[in-house]
Every structure is written in C-alpha cells, then in structure tokens.
Amino acid sequence: MATEQRKVVLDIKDLVTRFYTADGVVKAVDGVSYKVHEGEIVGVVGESGSGKSVTALSVMRLIPWPPGKVENGSAELNGQDMITMSNEDVLNVRGDDIAMIFQEPMTSLNPVLTIGQQLSEAVETHMGKSKKEGWERAAELLDMVGIPDAANRLHDYPHQFSGGMRQRVMIAMGLSCEPRLLIADEPTTALDVTIQAQILELIQKLNKELGTAVIIITHNLGVVARYADWVNVMYAGRIVESGPADVIYAQPRHPYTVGLLASVPRLDSDRGSKLDPIPGMPPDLMNLPSGCSFRARCKFAIDKCAEEYPPMELVSGEENHHKACWVDITTATVRN
Amino acid sequence: MTTDTEDILQVNNLKMYFPVNSRGIIPRHVADVKAVDDITFNVKSGETLGIVGESGCGKTTVGRSVMQVYDLTGGEVIFEGQDISKLKAKEMRQMRQRMQMIFQDPYSSLNPRMTAGSIIGEPIKIHKMSKTKAEYAEQVEELLRVVGLNPYMRDRYPHEFSGGQRQRIGIARALAVRPSLIIADEPVSALDVSIQAQVINLMQDLQEQFSLTYMFIAHDLSVVRHISDRIAVMYLGKIVEIATRDELYENPLHPYTKALLSAVPIPDPVVERTRDRIVLEGDVPSPIDPPSGCRFHTRCPIAIDQCSEEDPEFRNVGNDHWVACLRV
Numbered sequence: 325m326a327t328e329q330r331k332v333v334l335d336i337k338d339l340v341t342r343f344y345t346a347d348g349v350v351k352a353v354d355g356v357s358y359k360v361h362e363g364e365i366v367g368v369v370g371e372s373g374s375g376k377s378v379t380a381l382s383v384m385r386l387i388p389w390p391p392g393k394v395e396n397g398s399a400e401l402n403g404q405d406m407i408t409m410s411n412e413d414v415l416n417v418r419g420d421d422i423a424m425i426f427q428e429p430m431t432s433l434n435p436v437l438t439i440g441q442q443l444s445e446a447v448e449t450h451m452g453k454s455k456k457e458g459w460e461r462a463a464e465l466l467d468m469v470g471i472p473d474a475a476n477r478l479h480d481y482p483h484q485f486s487g488g489m490r491q492r493v494m495i496a497m498g499l500s501c502e503p504r505l506l507i508a509d510e511p512t513t514a515l516d517v518t519i520q521a522q523i524l525e526l527i528q529k530l531n532k533e534l535g536t537a538v539i540i541i542t543h544n545l546g547v548v549a550r551y552a553d554w555v556n557v558m559y560a561g562r563i564v565e566s567g568p569a570d571v572i573y574a575q576p577r578h579p580y581t582v583g584l585l586a587s588v589p590r591l592d593s594d595r596g597s598k599l600d601p602i603p604g605m606p607p608d609l610m611n612l613p614s615g616c617s618f619r620a621r622c623k624f625a626i627d628k629c630a631e632e633y634p635p636m637e638l639v640s641g642e643e644n645h646h647k648a649c650w651v652d653i654t655t656a657t658v659r660n
Numbered sequence: 661m662t663t664d665t666e667d668i669l670q671v672n673n674l675k676m677y678f679p680v681n682s683r684g685i686i687p688r689h690v691a692d693v694k695a696v697d698d699i700t701f702n703v704k705s706g707e708t709l710g711i712v713g714e715s716g717c718g719k720t721t722v723g724r725s726v727m728q729v730y731d732l733t734g735g736e737v738i739f740e741g742q743d744i745s746k747l748k749a750k751e752m753r754q755m756r757q758r759m760q761m762i763f764q765d766p767y768s769s770l771n772p773r774m775t776a777g778s779i780i781g782e783p784i785k786i787h788k789m790s791k792t793k794a795e796y797a798e799q800v801e802e803l804l805r806v807v808g809l810n811p812y813m814r815d816r817y818p819h820e821f822s823g824g825q826r827q828r829i830g831i832a833r834a835l836a837v838r839p840s841l842i843i844a845d846e847p848v849s850a851l852d853v854s855i856q857a858q859v860i861n862l863m864q865d866l867q868e869q870f871s872l873t874y875m876f877i878a879h880d881l882s883v884v885r886h887i888s889d890r891i892a893v894m895y896l897g898k899i900v901e902i903a904t905r906d907e908l909y910e911n912p913l914h915p916y917t918k919a920l921l922s923a924v925p926i927p928d929p930v931v932e933r934t935r936d937r938i939v940l941e942g943d944v945p946s947p948i949d950p951p952s953g954c955r956f957h958t959r960c961p962i963a964i965d966q967c968s969e970e971d972p973e974f975r976n977v978g979n980d981h982w983v984a985c986l987r988v
Contacts, residue, residue, distance in 0.1 A: 371852040486943045516714035517879065518940045521923035525939050543853060546882070546925030550932045569929045587857035589886030591924050592931065595906060598864075599886070601857030605822050 330361040332400075333505050333537045334383070334422075339397035339407075341375075341382045344390060348610040352378040352392075354561035357636075360505060365531055365538045367552030367569065369545060369584075373606055375561040376541045380507045382407070384424050385414045402504065420450045423498035425491070427510040432494055433482040439466070439493055440478030443500060450501045465496040469526060488519035492526070499530060506530075509541045524551055545588050549573055557581045560607055560617035563636065567645035577639045577654070578647045579622045616650070623658045624651045668740060668841055668873050669703040669726065675734035676718075676725050680948060693947050695721040697897040698735070700974065703841070708867065708874040710888030710905075712881050712920070716944055717894040719877045723843045726875070727761055728752050739841070757787050760834035764846035766826030770818040776829050777814030780804065783836040803832040806869075808862060824855035828862065835866065843875045848883060860887060881924045885909060890980075893917045896955040897947055899974065903981040913983045916956050954986065962987050 341353035353375040360366050368376045381387050383399040383406055399406045401422055406414065426432045434442055443465060444458030453461065459478065466474035469492040482490060491511060498506055508527060512520035528551055531538050540552060548555055548569065555572040557565040557580065565578035576582045583602035604621040607613055613620060619629040628650050639645040640652070676696040681687035696718040703709045713719045724730060726737055728744060737745045744755055760783075763769040770779055781800045783789075790796040801811040807828040818826055827847060834842055844863070848856040864887065867874060878884050884891055885905050892902045893916065901914040912918045919938040926932055940959045945951055951958050957967035967986055974984040 371854060488943055516944070517881070517923045518714065518919060519943065521937070521939050522941075525937070544925070545853070545927035549927045549929045550925035573927065573929050584853060585927060587854045588927055589857075589860070589882045590928070591882045591885060591909065591921065591926050593886065597886075599857040599861055601861060602854040603858075605824070605855070606852075 330363065332359050333362055333364075333402065334360040334539075335398075335400040336379070336383065337398045337400075339379060339382055339399060340395045341378050341387060341392060342395055343392045345610075350609045351561050351612060352609060353382060354612075355397075356558070356561070356563055357397075358556050358563060358566065360537050360539060362504070362537055363531065363535045364554060365528070365540060365552050366554045366556065367548030368539060368541045368556045368558060369543065369548050370558035371543055371584075371606060373560070373609060374558040376558045377509050379558075380424065380509055380539065380541055384418065384422065384507065385409070385411075386424075416450070419446050419503070420501045421503055422505045422507070423501070423503040424507040424509060425494045425498045425511050427513050433490060435482055437481075438478065439480055439482065439485070443478070443493065443497055446497060446500045461500065462496075465500055466493070468499075468530075469493070469496045470522070487515055488522060491515060491519075491523050495523070495526060495530075499534070499536070502534065503536060505537045505539070507539045507541070510543070511540070512547070513542070513544075520547075527551070545584065557584070560612060561609060562617070562633075562648065564618065564649070565645075565647045566636070567639075567642075571642065571645050575645075577645065577652075578649050579624050579651070579653055580618050582653065583621070616648075624649075624653055624656045625659055626651060626656075666704050667702045667738075668705040669875075670738040671702070671722075671726065671735065672700050672738070673735040674699050674722070674725055674732065674737065676721050676730060677733040691948050694897050694950060695947060696725060697950075699894075699897075699899045701892055701899060701902060703873060703875060704889075705840075705873055706867075706871055707889040708876050708887055710884035710891040711875065711877045711894060712879065712884045712891060713894035714879060714944060716896070716947060718897040718947070719879075719894050720845055722894070723761065723845050723875060723877050727756070727759060727843060757783075757837045758839050759841040759843065760837065760839040762827075762830050762834050762842060762844040762847045765850055766823055766830055767818075767850070769830060770826055772818050775815050775817055776804070776809070776821070779818075779829060780814075780832045780836055783833060787837050789837065799836070803836055806835065806866070807832040808858075822855070823851050824858055827851065827859050831859075831862065831866070835870065838870070839872070841873045841875065843877070845877045846879070847876075849878060849880060856883070863887065881920060882926075893920065896944060896950050898955060898984065899982075900956065900985070901981075901983045903979070903983075907979060907981050911981070913977065913981070913988045914956075914985050915960050915962055915987070919961075954984070 337357050339353055339356045343350040343352055356379050370376045382394045394407055440462050443462035447453050447461045448458040462478055463475045471492055512523050530536055552569045555569050556563045559580045565581045586600035602621050607617050615630040615632055619625040634648045634650045636646045636648045639647055674696055675698055677692035677694050679689050680691040682690045711719045732745050736743050777800050780803050784799055790799055804811045809828055848859050876887055888905050890904050891908050892899050895916050901917045912921055919940045922936055922938040942959050953968040953970050954972050957963040972984045972986045976982050
C-alpha cells in the first residue's frame with residue numbers, strides 16, 4: 325500500500341480516556357490506536373458515545389479535568405507526544421501543526437469579535453505577522469474558503485454570517501497557519517445537505533491542494549464513503565475495524581460494521597428493500613459487559629466473546645484490513 | 661390537481677405567512693415570512709408521501725398547516741372529503757382523532773412528569789375511547805406491545821428510556837386514537853443509525869398492520885426515498901417537484917432536485933467515484949424577501965433571464981410527475 329510509505333503525521337497508541345462522574349467512571353476511549361499519513365483523509369465513523377470525538381479531543385488536549393482524564397497512551401504528532409507535552413507547547417502546536425473544526429460553528433466563534441479579528445489572531449500569534457499582514461492573510465483565507473467579497477466581510481460579526489459561512493470561517497481559521505493535520509468533528513452535521521456538500525468539497529480540495537491530512541469524524545457512512553481513503557469504525561470506545569475505504573465497504577468483516585451498513589437507507593436501494601437494523605442498544609459505558617462490548621447485539625457471538633475482548637488482528641488473507649472479532653463471519657453460523 | 665376518490669388528503673393553494681413586526685412600543689406589521697406559498701398536492705390513501713427539503717423550506721409548516729395548528733393564510737385542506745380549514749375548534753379536535761403527528765425530538769415532545777403509560781393513554785381518555793379502567797389498561801398495554809416496548813415499562817418516566825424507545829412512545833401515542841393519517845416530522849433524524857433503522861422498520865410494519873397513510877417530512881433524502889411511495893421536493897416555501905420515488909431518483913427534472921440528489925453521498929466508495937457532483941453555490945435566500953420569479957434562480961446552474969421574471973407553473977409532465985421549472 326502506498327500509504328505505508330508515506331510519512332506518519334499522527335500516531336495514536338493505546339489511548340485511554342475516562343470521565344469520573346458522580347454516577348461512575350465512563351470509559352469513553354478504551355485503548356484506541358490509529359495512524360494518519362501525510363495527505364490522507366481518514367474517516368472515523370461510529371454512533372454517539374462510540375468515543376470518536378473524545379479520541380480527537382484527547383489528542384488536542386481539550387479534555388477538561390475534572391471530570392475527564394487521559395489515563396494511558398500516546399499521540400505523536402510529527403514525533404512529539406501531544407499527551408505528555410507541556411501546556412505551553414500545546415498552545416504552540418495547536419493551531420500551528422494541528423487544527424480542529426467543530427460541529428457547531430455558532431458556538432465556536434466569539435460573538436463580540438469581528439470575523440477579521442478572529443481570523444487574523446491565529447496568524448499573528450503563530451506566524452509572528454504584523455497586524456496589517458494578519459488582516460491581509462485573513463482576507464486571503466476567507467477568499468480561499470469561497471466567501472464572496474472577502475475583504476469587506478472581515479468587518480462583519482459572526483451573527484451576520486449563515487451557518488454554512490460560519491463553518492467556512494472555522495475552516496479558514498483552522499487552515500490559517502497551514503497545519504499538517506486538520507481534524508473535522510462532524511463538520512457538516514448542523515448544516516443542510518447542499519451546504520454540507522459545499523463544505524466537504526472544500527475540505528477535500530484543500531486536502532488535495534495543500535496536502536493537509538484530514539480526520540473526518542462522522543456518523544454518516546455516506547460522507548466517509550465519498551471522501552475518506554481510510555476508515556476506522558468505532559464502537560463503545562474502541563476501534564473494531566479498520567482498513568482502506570474500498571475494502572471496509574466491500575468486505576466488512578466485523579459484525580458491527582456489517583450491521584451498520586445494513587442499517588442505513590441508500591439512495592440507490594431497490595424498491596421494497598428492507599433495512600436490517602442492529603437489535604438492541606449500545607452498552608452503558610459505565611458498565612461495559614465482559615469481553616466484547618458488541619456481543620449482546622451480535623448474531624455471531626460465541627462463548628469466547630464473553631470471556632475476552634478480541635484484539636485487533638489482520639483479517640486473514642488481507643494486508644491492511646484489521647478487525648477486533650473472534651469470529652470469522654464469512655464461515656460462522658448465525659446464533660439464534 | 662385532479663380530484664381523486666382515493667385521495668385521503670388534498671391540499672389546494674395552501675399559503676401560510678407569518679407576520680414580522682417592527683420592534684418598539686407600537687409594533688407595526690412590516691413584512692411576512694412566506695413559509696409556505698401556494699402549494700398544491702394530494703396524499704393517496706395508504707401511501708407514504710415524503711416531503712423533503714432543507715431548513716426553512718417550509719416542510720414542517722406544511723405538516724402543521726395540515727394539522728390546523730395555525731389559521732391558514734389561504735388555501736384549503738380537504739381531509740377525507742371534508743374541508744377542515746373551515747372547522748371550528750371543537751370539530752377540529754374530533755377530526756384530530758383521524759390524523760396524528762409524530763415529532764422529531766423524542767426528548768422534548770414527551771412530558772417528563774408523565775409516565776409512558778399515561779402519555780400513551782392520554783389521547784384514549786381525551787377521545788373517550790375506553791369504557792372501563794380495565795379496558796383502558798389493556799389498550800395501553802397493547803399499544804406498548806405494538807411498538808415493541810414491554811408492557812411493564814408503562815410506569816417508567818421518559819428519562820428512563822433511550823432516544824429510540826422514546827420515539828416508540830411517541831408513535832404509540834399517535835396510534836392510540838387509531839388515526840388514518842400520520843404526519844411524521846423528522847421522526848428519525850435525532851436517532852443514531854442503528855436505532856433509526858429500527859424505527860423506520862417499525863413505521864413500515866405499522867403502516868401495513870393498521871393501513872395507515874403517512875406524510876413523512878424529513879431533510880434526509882435517503883431516508884425519505886426509502887420509506888416513501890411518492891416524494892415532494894420543497895424549496896423556499898414552494899413544491900418544485902413531485903414524483904414517485906423511483907421516477908424522482910431515475911429521472912429528476914428540477915435542477916434543485918438534481919443538486920439535492922447529487923449532494924447525498926451513497927455509502928459505497930465504488931459507486932461514489934462514478935457519480936456526478938453538482939455543488940450549488942451560495943445559501944438559501946431569506947423567505948421574508950424571496951427572489952422574484954423562480955425562487956431557485958439565484959442558485960440555479962441553468963437559469964436564464966426569464967427565470968427571474970416568471971414564476972414557473974407547477975405542471976404535470978406525465979406519469980404523475982409534477983415539476984415547476986421553465987427549463988424543463
């Protein structure tokens with residue numbers, strides 16, 4: 325695979341993040357490892373509570389203590405471990421080498437500062453530019469993300485922008501210092517379909533033109549299929565399957581991935597086709613069951629699944645495709 | 661549209677404007693939000709009509725107007741042969757027994773201080789559908805069972821249920837009065853993928869079991885296409901196209917429909933590589949001051965000068981396929 329030779333931008337190893345709440349300990353991230361290579365778009369897909377966002381927030385050092393704590397693992401960004409880095413260094417790296425955009429563009433912008441002030445701030449802080457240069461760069465960035473009449477709109481406040489435009493501002497801000505890695509956490513969930521397409525096309529264009537590596541965190545399997553090179557499927561705080569996008573969609577080997585794909589209505593499905601939902605609900609992260617956390621909903625579960633959590637292992641006969649499942653679903657019998 | 665005896669619902673020239681008042685001591689009426697502006701459609705008995713569009717297109721207002729939540733600005737709503745837009749409040753209350761609504765947010769649409777049983781049972785009491793206490797209890801239990809909940813859950817409060825289970829309670833409540841039409845407004849958009857599929861399947865099963873007619877309002881075209889027999893596409897207060905699900909997907913005529921279809925990614929990377937992507941520019945204009953002529957002309961990739969002057973007629977192009985576009 326070509327990606328293997330490419331430089332690793334982010335290397336997450338055995339990350340464990342927990343939240344200590346009054347009701348108990350929430351195992352939000354329970355041993356997550358993945359890599360992001362230069363110029364790559366990685367899709368992290370999972371349902372709410374799967375730990376996909378908390379993993380990214382842990383890497384960004386944005387987990388508030390109390391109640392949250394990164395308890396184990398490392399996340400090396402260009403060889404520097406984000407987890408053990410001093411707070412001061414984190415401030416330098418954040419915005420400079422790594423940037424994150426969030427789901428809610430309204431709450432992520434400061435309502436009392438103009439778009440220009442907010443955009444130029446990062447440039448001035450991280451790149452040591454003057455006020456004037458900062459403002460020029462801000463206009464350039466706004467133009468790059470496709471906002472018409474950019475130079476004049478710098479004087480506007482966030483409330484004068486629509487949802488889609490605010491998300492563009494967030495992307496412009498994220499890209500202002502040309503980071504090596506952009507983390508987009510449900511970047512389009514709050515937006516309409518046609519605006520969603522605009523934003524995702526923009527992210528893809530920037531990935532191609534600037535070579536920025538991108539992590540797209542989403543629950544939308546379609547978005548991942550359209551844009552991601554590599555897919556990590558998460559369930560209850562762990563990655564359960566990972567591989568090149570084509571392989572994951574064509575030959576999913578973890579029962580959860582299979583179930584997820586059978587649950588989504590497809591625009592091109594045949595008339596009268598039925599959805600095949602995964603029965604039951606995701607487990608309580610405070611009381612995870614023994615062994616595999618998916619076993620209660622799994623139609624292939626065997627006794628061993630209750631005893632021990634399956635490690636991520638190479639799918640037999642493939643070189644890049646890993647799954648965490650004791651069962652080979654291509655030959656296994658379905659449990660009643 | 662033609663009158664058809666099979667139609668359970670006919671909506672003719674429906675208009676719903678919301679006034680915008682100036683601020684100050686004496687508020688003045690300064691403008692209208694034309695949430696729904698002269699739309700006509702029908703719903704056939706036993707079918708699912710999907711209504712799809714982006715935020716602010718008026719799809720929710722259509723559903724609520726049909727339910728007579730508002731006093732209509734104009735037009736008529738003929739339900740089971742009767743114009744219900746002229747009914748008095750008391751008569752309308754009776755009528756609501758025949759049409760029920762399911763809402764998007766299963767968290768805020770259920771009263772947190774009522775048990776699941778009393779939420780589901782409330783309409784039974786209001787419409788006096790049970791004679792004895794035993795009969796009431798039996799009906800509530802049956803409804804719980806029908807939507808896939810366990811009857812012992814009757815005494816639990818909404819916060820004790822998951823999102824998917826709450827939506828099941830909302831569905832059970834709507835079913836309690838044995839309606840013929842259910843208007844579902846974004847019923848699955850707040851739910852996770854695997855739970856969403858459970859609720860969609862439940863709705864399909866119930867439709868078969870109780871011969872229900874659905875108006876299914878949502879922004880997610882994949883979900884709408886999955887559940888609907890026919891689909892109406894809305895843009896800025898207007899229906900721009902109506903067709904059967906397959907016709908709409910295989911032969912979309914309106915440029916907005918085409919863009920909407922192309923914007924929805926299909927969960928299959930191989931299929932995705934072969935698809936055309938039409939990316940619309942700009943945002944949806946404000947419904948207070950919609951563009952002249954065709955409201956889509958400001959974003960339309962194939963608009964001509966005439967489009968900004970002339971409001972395109974909503975016309976049948978054959979095959980029960982209706983479209984409002986000068987370029988078709």
